[in-house]
Amino acid sequence: MEDKLNKVVSLCKRRGFVFQSSEIYGGLKSAYDYGPLGVELKRNIAAEWWQNMVTEREDIVGLDASIFMHQDVWRASGHLAGFSDPLVDCNNCKERFRADKAPQKKVGDPLTYLKGGKNGAQELKGTVPSVGYICPKCGAGDLSDERQFNLMFRTSLGPVDFIENLAEAVQGKNYTKKELKQVFEEILTPSSVYMRPETAQAMFVQFMNVQQTTSMKIPFGIAQQGKSFRNEITTEKFIFRTCEFEQMEMEFFVEPGSQTKWHEYWLEERLNWWKKYANNPEDFNTREHEADELAHYSDRCFDIEYKYPWGWDELEGVASRTDYDLKKHSEHAKTKLSYFDPVKIDPESGKTGYRYTPYVIEPAAGLTRGLLAYLLDSYTEEKGVDSKGNEKTRTLLKLHPRLAPIKAAILPLTKKDNLPELGRDIMKKFLASGIAAKYDETQSIGKRYSKHDEAGTAYCLTVDHQSLEDSTVTIRDRDTTKQERISIDEAIDVVQKRLITL
Ligand SMILES: [Zn+2]
Numbered sequence: 001m002e003d004k005l006n007k008v009v010s011l012c013k014r015r016g017f018v019f020q021s022s023e024i025y026g027g028l029k030s031a032y033d034y035g036p037l038g039v040e041l042k043r044n045i046a047a048e049w050w051q052n053m054v055t056e057r058e059d060i061v062g063l064d065a066s067i068f069m070h071q072d073v074w075r076a077s078g079h080l081a082g083f084s085d086p087l088v089d090c091n092n093c094k095e096r097f098r099a100d101k102a103p104q105k106k107v108g109d110p111l112t113y114l115k116g117g118k119n120g121a122q123e124l125k126g127t128v129p130s131v132g133y134i135c136p137k138c139g140a141g142d143l144s145d146e147r148q149f150n151l152m153f154r155t156s157l158g159p160v161d162f163i164e165n166l167a168e169a170v171q172g173k174n175y176t177k178k179e180l181k182q183v184f185e186e187i188l189t190p191s192s193v194y195m196r197p198e199t200a201q202a203m204f205v206q207f208m209n210v211q212q213t214t215s216m217k218i219p220f221g222i223a224q225q226g227k228s229f230r231n232e233i234t235t236e237k238f239i240f241r242t243c244e245f246e247q248m249e250m251e252f253f254v255e256p257g258s259q260t261k262w263h264e265y266w267l268e269e270r271l272n273w274w275k276k277y278a279n280n281p282e283d284f285n286t287r288e289h290e291a292d293e294l295a296h297y298s299d300r301c302f303d304i305e306y307k308y309p310w311g312w313d314e315l316e317g318v319a320s321r322t323d324y325d326l327k328k329h330s331e332h333a334k335t336k337l338s339y340f341d342p343v344k345i346d347p348e349s350g351k352t353g354y355r356y357t358p359y360v361i362e363p364a365a366g367l368t369r370g371l372l373a374y375l376l377d378s379y380t381e382e383k384g385v386d387s388k389g390n391e392k393t394r395t396l397l398k399l400h401p402r403l404a405p406i407k408a409a410i411l412p413l414t415k416k417d418n419l420p421e422l423g424r425d426i427m428k429k430f431l432a433s434g435i436a437a438k439y440d441e442t443q444s445i446g447k448r449y450s451k452h453d454e455a456g457t458a459y460c461l462t463v464d465h466q467s468l469e470d471s472t473v474t475i476r477d478r479d480t481t482k483q484e485r486i487s488i489d490e491a492i493d494v495v496q497k498r499l500i501t502l
Pocket residue numbers: 090091092093094095135136137138139140
């Protein structure tokens with residue numbers, strides 16, 4: 001099955017969906033460029049999401065926030081913790097914690113703890129390791145080395161000459177390593193900015209601005225698409241895990257107590273959305289996070305998973321984030337991020353008018369992962385025979401026509417007898433109508449059909465000699481290869497109607 005991934009990777013390169021970044025220089029590890037077809041597919045998936053989540057709904061509005069945000073945003077959200085403090089992983093319960101906050105114990109003292117964490121059945125014995133602390137969660141001494149966990153990419157804003165400043169600060173001084181780190185931090189920190197590791201925080205930070213300018217009433221959502229960056233230690237599986245990726249996130253603000261209902265609603269909505277464009281909807285499913293997988297801010301989380309060639313893996317997370325983020329930003333920014341309902345009765349005071357911090361349901365989808373999932377879902381090999389009776393395999397991308405980079409290819413049967421001129425005329429009409437079309441007259445008609453099958457082109461319109469006589473063309477369906485004759489005047493309508501009704 002890993003074979004299928006290789007086939008899709010090779011088709012992506014051959015047809016111009018995805019290229020290795022900086023390929024002529026030997027490539028940059030885990031960075032990819034979306035080629036002429038890939039960028040269209042990506043934009044189409046993003047547009048369908050926006051249409052479904054924002055345009056067609058009255059209760060969700062959009063946002064397009066800056067990638068750089070004030071560094072205090074990341075301090076409040078918890079992303080900066082561990083950036084300059086060493087973190088340790090517990091090999092027993094998988095907890096990641098700050099070494100300086102862990103319970104300090106005498107080296108060599110005996111320990112007992114449960115295998116796998118607090119729900120473990122088997123009791124294990126050990127001793128306090130040489131670092132002098134144990135896991136704060138399960139009490140084990142089986143720990144990883146301390147390391148800086150730099151998930152966020154750090155850079156600086158403003159014309160600061162760090163090399164000069166650093167050189168000046170240490171010139172002629174005899175600092176210890178610890179002192180050096182402190183001096184460097186003092187120089188770097190004031191102008192430090194981080195490339196956002198998720199798009200979500202901007203929706204929390206701008207909650208009041210959005211709510212007040214739109215007068216949205218709870219429940220309502222703020223949606224955003226955009227790039228996020230994580231300095232992943234392991235990047236793998238083509239575009240599945242990359243340091244630079246694109247997200248489609250929505251924060252849905254609800255009244256405390258109604259989060260379970262809304263969580264279930266969004267889980268079902270999102271799963272159905274993914275299935276709508278799939279050839280094999282059974283390859284999309286949900287999986288609930290175990291208690292020890294849950295992020296500290298979440299009271300419940302499901303992953304929407306796709307059955308990749310290497311097994312079920314994440315496509316989207318649908319998390320119930322409680323009021324954690326809004327409360328943290330209220331605290332750090334010393335601004336009340338809350339909502340006032342003038343009609344509702346305050347459950348505590350019994351009076352009319354209820355001010356509360358909303359709870360949040362967050363469907364957070366990976367756009368680039370979605371693109372990979374749909375490429376894998378649509379990749380098809382069909383065995384058949386050609387006109388000479390030889391066995392051959394037809395490779396095609398059965399992309400949903402609304403996702404297909406090219407909706408219609410206009411193909412004159414030959415390059416003579418005025419067929420190209422008529423083809424160009426039809427092409428002009430398609431472009432004027434806003435349908436993504438491609439005019440193509442090179443190679444034999446059979447080769448052109450194969451090429452467009454691999455590109456996922458939904459329909460091929462062929463201009464032949466009969467077209468000159470009766471103003472008709474043939475329209476070929478990619479999935480069935482069946483052809484029918486339609487009038488040239490109707491061609492745009494026919495294609496448009498098929499796209500709308502799907
Ligand atoms: Zn532990």
